[in-house]
Amino acid sequence: MNFTLKVWRQKNAQSKGEFKTYHVKDISPDMSFLEMFDVLNEELLLKGEDPIAFDHDCREGICGMCSMYINGHPHGPGQTTTCQLHMRMFKDGETIVVEPWRAKPFPVIKDLVVDRSAFDRIIQAGGYISVNTGSAPDANEIPIPKEVAEAAFNAATCIGCGACVAACKNASAMLFVAAKVAHLALLPQGQPERKRRVERMVAQMDAEGFGACTNTGACAAECPKEISLANIALLNREYLAAKLTSEYV
Amino acid sequence: MKLDSKVPEGPLAEKWTRHKFNLKLVNPANKRKYEVIVVGTGLAGASAAATLAELGYNVKAFCFQDSPRRAHSIAAQGGINAAKNYQNDGDSVYRLFYDTIKGGDYRAREANVYRLAEVSVNIIDQCVAQGVPFAREYGGLLANRSFGGAQVSRTFYARGQTGQQLLLGAYSAMSRQIAAGKIKMYPRTEMLELVVHDGKARGIITRNLITGKIERHSAHAVLLCTGGYGNVYYLSTNAMGSNATAIWRAHKKGAFFGNPCFTQIHPTCIPVSGDHQSKLTLMSESLRNDGRVWVPKKVGDTRPPHEIPEEERDYFLERKYPSFGNLVPRDVASRNVKYVCDEGRGVGASKMAVYLDFADAIKRDGIDVIRAKYGNLFDIYEKITGEDPYKTPMRIYPAVHYTMGGLWVDYNLMTTIPGLFALGEANFSDHGANRLGASALMQGLADGYFIIPYTLGDYLATIGWNDRISTDHPAFAEAEQEVKDRIGTLLGINGKKTVDQFHKELGKIMWDYCGMSRNAEGLKGAKEKIRQLREEYWQNVRVGGTNEELNITLEKALRVADFLELGELMVDDALHREESCGGHFREEYQTPDGEALRNDEKFAYVAAWEYKGPNQPHQLHKEELIFENVKLTQRSYK
Numbered sequence: 001m002n003f004t005l006k007v008w009r010q011k012n013a014q015s016k017g018e019f020k021t022y023h024v025k026d027i028s029p030d031m032s033f034l035e036m037f038d039v040l041n042e043e044l045l046l047k048g049e050d051p052i053a054f055d056h057d058c059r060e061g062i063c064g065m066c067s068m069y070i071n072g073h074p075h076g077p078g079q080t081t082t083c084q085l086h087m088r089m090f091k092d093g094e095t096i097v098v099e100p101w102r103a104k105p106f107p108v109i110k111d112l113v114v115d116r117s118a119f120d121r122i123i124q125a126g127g128y129i130s131v132n133t134g135s136a137p138d139a140n141e142i143p144i145p146k147e148v149a150e151a152a153f154n155a156a157t158c159i160g161c162g163a164c165v166a167a168c169k170n171a172s173a174m175l176f177v178a179a180k181v182a183h184l185a186l187l188p189q190g191q192p193e194r195k196r197r198v199e200r201m202v203a204q205m206d207a208e209g210f211g212a213c214t215n216t217g218a219c220a221a222e223c224p225k226e227i228s229l230a231n232i233a234l235l236n237r238e239y240l241a242a243k244l245t246s247e248y249v
Numbered sequence: 250m251k252l253d254s255k256v257p258e259g260p261l262a263e264k265w266t267r268h269k270f271n272l273k274l275v276n277p278a279n280k281r282k283y284e285v286i287v288v289g290t291g292l293a294g295a296s297a298a299a300t301l302a303e304l305g306y307n308v309k310a311f312c313f314q315d316s317p318r319r320a321h322s323i324a325a326q327g328g329i330n331a332a333k334n335y336q337n338d339g340d341s342v343y344r345l346f347y348d349t350i351k352g353g354d355y356r357a358r359e360a361n362v363y364r365l366a367e368v369s370v371n372i373i374d375q376c377v378a379q380g381v382p383f384a385r386e387y388g389g390l391l392a393n394r395s396f397g398g399a400q401v402s403r404t405f406y407a408r409g410q411t412g413q414q415l416l417l418g419a420y421s422a423m424s425r426q427i428a429a430g431k432i433k434m435y436p437r438t439e440m441l442e443l444v445v446h447d448g449k450a451r452g453i454i455t456r457n458l459i460t461g462k463i464e465r466h467s468a469h470a471v472l473l474c475t476g477g478y479g480n481v482y483y484l485s486t487n488a489m490g491s492n493a494t495a496i497w498r499a500h501k502k503g504a505f506f507g508n509p510c511f512t513q514i515h516p517t518c519i520p521v522s523g524d525h526q527s528k529l530t531l532m533s534e535s536l537r538n539d540g541r542v543w544v545p546k547k548v549g550d551t552r553p554p555h556e557i558p559e560e561e562r563d564y565f566l567e568r569k570y571p572s573f574g575n576l577v578p579r580d581v582a583s584r585n586v587k588y589v590c591d592e593g594r595g596v597g598a599s600k601m602a603v604y605l606d607f608a609d610a611i612k613r614d615g616i617d618v619i620r621a622k623y624g625n626l627f628d629i630y631e632k633i634t635g636e637d638p639y640k641t642p643m644r645i646y647p648a649v650h651y652t653m654g655g656l657w658v659d660y661n662l663m664t665t666i667p668g669l670f671a672l673g674e675a676n677f678s679d680h681g682a683n684r685l686g687a688s689a690l691m692q693g694l695a696d697g698y699f700i701i702p703y704t705l706g707d708y709l710a711t712i713g714w715n716d717r718i719s720t721d722h723p724a725f726a727e728a729e730q731e732v733k734d735r736i737g738t739l740l741g742i743n744g745k746k747t748v749d750q751f752h753k754e755l756g757k758i759m760w761d762y763c764g765m766s767r768n769a770e771g772l773k774g775a776k777e778k779i780r781q782l783r784e785e786y787w788q789n790v791r792v793g794g795t796n797e798e799l800n801i802t803l804e805k806a807l808r809v810a811d812f813l814e815l816g817e818l819m820v821d822d823a824l825h826r827e828e829s830c831g832g833h834f835r836e837e838y839q840t841p842d843g844e845a846l847r848n849d850e851k852f853a854y855v856a857a858w859e860y861k862g863p864n865q866p867h868q869l870h871k872e873e874l875i876f877e878n879v880k881l882t883q884r885s886y887k
């Protein structure tokens with residue numbers, strides 16, 4: 001297969017970027033999108049040009065490191081990560097446009113690499129259960145109904161990729177925050193810090209400059225881990241309930 | 250130098266308890282006077298960093314990804330072992346210990362393995378308290394499954410994403426300490442050198458991967474939790490960035506390297522589809538609980554699987570190992586898959602694959618039960634291959650997965666450099682010559698949550714908080730200069746071959762001669778080939794760009810340079826070990842029916858290699874393994 005690629009090139013955070021056009025030939029449909037970039041980068045390197053910087057690590061759809069906004073969709077067509085996107089999803093001869101995540105709280109570092117540390121700071125604000133090592137009771141002391149454990153698990157599978165933010169016209173991080181809040185609010189272990197957690201995480205989310213949620217649902221439609229919009233409803237309820245009796249923020 | 254494993258006196262079951270009592274403690278008020286560097290934020294590093302910070306130490310943590318949450322541990326699928334015996338099926342600390350020692354083909358230290366089994370139960374408690382959503386039964390209690398090589402159900406799991414959930418638990422504990430100011434986190438930062446002065450580890454030199462800035466960090470102790478080195482083979486199930494640089498640099502500064510050739514080749518991975526392949530994807534071995542492995546009986550049978558009748562299929566694992574069947578340990582399964590493919594009975598376009606078939610399980614339990622257990626794995630498989638495993642059997646082939654070798658550590662997890670510790674996959678410790686499924690997650694968390702907090706305290710209390718050097722010390726300047734020179738040289742070569750080309754060539758040499766089966770002649774040739782490749786690398790590699798920017802090629806070039814040295818040591822180790830054990834299969838040493846043939850008289854030791862300088866042969870030190878509790882038997886899974 002052959003493709004024309006229009007790729008965003010930006011030397012660093014300070015410089016202005018621009019699209020550059022590349023042609024790749026003899027691409028196997030079994031290649032992943034990132035493997036196609038590997039081929040292109042090898043060529044660029046041998047030609048003496050700067051290879052295109054992009055984030056990736058596990059290439060299994062679980063680390064959340066790969067990004068890339070492809071033909072108007074975070075992680076390209078389908079609900080997947082870029083590393084799990086295969087070239088058989090594209091038409092031979094197609095022109096493919098590749099950009100970094102576009103969101104103020106995710107500044108571009110170089111080419112397709114962005115800074116997502118805002119997500120880490122939101123977790124630091126409260127996305128945990130305070131339990132020092134060694135002080136835990138026996139694991140089977142608190143039974144948790146299977147349905148509850150499963151629901152918590154579903155929310156906990158968020159990989160922190162940021163596709164939800166990139167998909168949202170307001171650059172809202174609600175789906176990401178909701179996933180963590182729901183995961184811990186559903187579990188008995190998460191109860192003691194429930195109110196304080198949601199207040200602090202939402203406050204940090206606002207401080208980072210993420211936009212408001214207008215319930216468009218673009219985030220859930222693009223989330224590779226199928227984090228459900230219902231989590232956002234849960235987050236809103238949690239937040240309101242916490243605010244009514246707020247002691248913290 | 251004489252190796253001292255520091256295994257405490259006393260009966261096996263009391264060693265750790267006694268040892269903990271004998272270790273020195275750091276006074277709570279003094280803990281904040283100590284600085285500890287933790288390199289790596291996988292299960293081992295994140296759990297260590299969080300726990301040490303909770304205790305009051307000041308921690309600096311490093312990882313090369315953009316967030317500690319993305320360490321390679323995130324990708325572990327199948328589960329984590331613990332001797333909880335919740336299933337009342339005969340499990341115990343002793344049995345987990347025994348299975349691990351036996352599974353490792355008697356090449357691990359009894360005392361360490363027993364301690365691992367002992368603290369395994371605390372890990373599960375800790376993780377559940379953090380909110381890790383393990384699978385549960387309808388009654389609300391934790392569910393278990395059995396995993397390769399075990400006849401009891403002791404594996405805890407979170408669907409096919411156990412590593413992710415455990416790591417997010419450890420990451421959240423770390424995040425809490427980052428917020429509290431007790432951990433300073435340095436993401437996108439790579440350790441490129443260890444600083445040693447007066448024989449003790451004093452700090453590290455790092456490169457900021459965004460700006461290229463080379464920085465010095467000083468501390469009272471350095472913990473390397475940097476994972477395994479399976480990427481020396483280029484293709485492996487490891488993440489793309491997984492590398493050996495941190496441990497290799499430490500090795501060259503005096504840390505002995507233990508059993509470098511012990512590599513685990515995992516039987517159930519998605520087969521290679523072409524030259525473009527950048528990594529291999531594991532299909533969790535939990536699949537072997539319900540999937541049946543088979544090939545056609547006839548050589549060269551090209552019929553699609555559903556057209557091959559039952560009586561013309563060879564369920565070779567069930568046939569050869571009736572009592573363990575499809576659940577034989579990884580090394581045994583991988584080797585047998587290789588045999589049937591070498592016989593020409595492999596399947597798929599490449600013929601380098603066997604079937605893993607769920608048809609019977611789906612018939613027995615229904616598709617919903619199978620989907621609930623393995624849904625996400627089936628999805629991964631379908632995304633990558635374009636085939637639906639609910640309808641047609643998976644095709645699988647072995648791939649490099651885990652490195653049992655690593656920095657040699659004593660019972661306290663300290664390397665041969667005082668003040669330098671190694672945790673998790675980076676050390677050589679607990680898995681001998683073969684690791685059992687679901688035991689790496691256990692070991693990483695055991696090291697980080699429950700062992701290092703005690704043993705590090707003893708070291709720190711012994712040296713005292715004054716025993717530290719500043720980053721202005723000449724030892725730091727010297728180490729920094731070494732790094733700058735190495736980078737300068739690589740950038741200046743401007744040759745004709747890319748880093749990936751070299752890496753692929755190295756990987757092929759390693760896979761062909763130091764992979765699933767090895768022989769003396771092949772290994773000798775491989776050594777020569779690696780030397781030539783390394784020489785060529787330093788004359789003909791092309792890196793491009795500068796140091797003062799995000800330079801993805803330079804990052805790789807530094808890692809591959811170290812792989813090119815480590816590869817040779819692996820070959821040396823494989824050549825010297827004239828026996829077969831676990832994942833190390835020397836063709837010259839096998840039983841009449843093709844099983845690994847150990848030589849306990851000559852090789853019941855840990856091979857710890859000492860670096861002696863550029864182009865000098867390594868020196869071998871032996872830590873004799875003493876088995877007081879288990880009897881060495883020929884492993885049999887028949």
Ligand SMILES: Cc1cc2nc3c(=O)[nH]c(=O)nc-3n(C[C@H](O)[C@H](O)[C@H](O)COP(=O)(O)OP(=O)(O)OC[C@H]3O[C@@H](n4cnc5c(N)ncnc54)[C@H](O)[C@@H]3O)c2cc1C
Binds near residue numbers: 288293323686
């Ligand atoms: C696909 C897959 C599935 C697996 N499934 C299971 C399973 O089901 N059960 C099981 O028990 N085990 C499993 N394993 C094995 C297990 O996941 C690993 O052995 C374990 O997670 C290693 O953890 P770690 O903390 O030692 O290192 P890692 O998780 O590899 O972390 C290494 C850390 O070191 C950092 N680092 C590395 N080098 C440097 C450097 N030079 N400078 C700075 N930072 C550096 C990285 O950024 C990272 O943070 C699996 C492995 C794979 C590949």
Ligand code: SF4
Binds near residue numbers: 165179222223225
């Ligand atoms: S909610 Fe979905 S899209 Fe957003 S960070 Fe998590 S996994 Fe990615």
Ligand code: FES
Binds near residue numbers: 062065
């Ligand atoms: S590279 Fe890890 S999710 Fe894509």
